[in-house]
Amino acid sequence: MTSRIRHLTFDCADAWALGGFWKDVLGYTDHPENEPGDEEYLIIPGDGGPGLLFIPVPEGKSAKNRIHFDVVPQTGTRDEEVERLLGVGATQVSDHRRPDGTGWVVLADPEGNEFCVERSRAERSAV
Structure with missing residues (x-):
């Protein structure tokens, strides 16, 4: 048995703004279930690979990414x-x-x- 990455998740302050930035960077599209007003925001590639999920959290980034x-x-x-x-x-x-x-x-x-x-x-x- 193995696992596959479904999403890569970003903790962030503004899910829709940060997701929009990464959508521009990577050429991803909105997940069809995204709805305005949702807290979380999911973008997906056209090739069926892992999506990027953006979730708002109260704390800011505090160190270099691992x-x-x-x-x-x-x-x-x-x-x-x-x-x-x-x-x-x-x-x-x-x-x-x-x-x-x-x-x-x-x-x-x-x-x-x-x-x-x-x-x-x-x-x-x-x-």
Whole structure:
């Protein structure tokens, strides 16, 4: 017997705002059972993979994430994706890009959860 991940759950202050940010980042869609006024907010990928569930909690984030996402642009470059994500509300935490084009950038979502932006598949295969 094994288990499968159904949802990855974010504790947060504003479920719908944070879920909307991640929906923009990942191209996910609303779960069909989401209804305005619900406290929780679920977004899902088109491929049947795990959804992201956002649940409001009273306490704020207090330390570095013990787990985080590494995202890869599906089109364009890492640097273009970093600029896009900054434009939708991310903030830059640290920059690990190297002169040879390798490396990654650490961003944070609007509630401070860190995630990394890596090079696209095309960028990785061009080296």
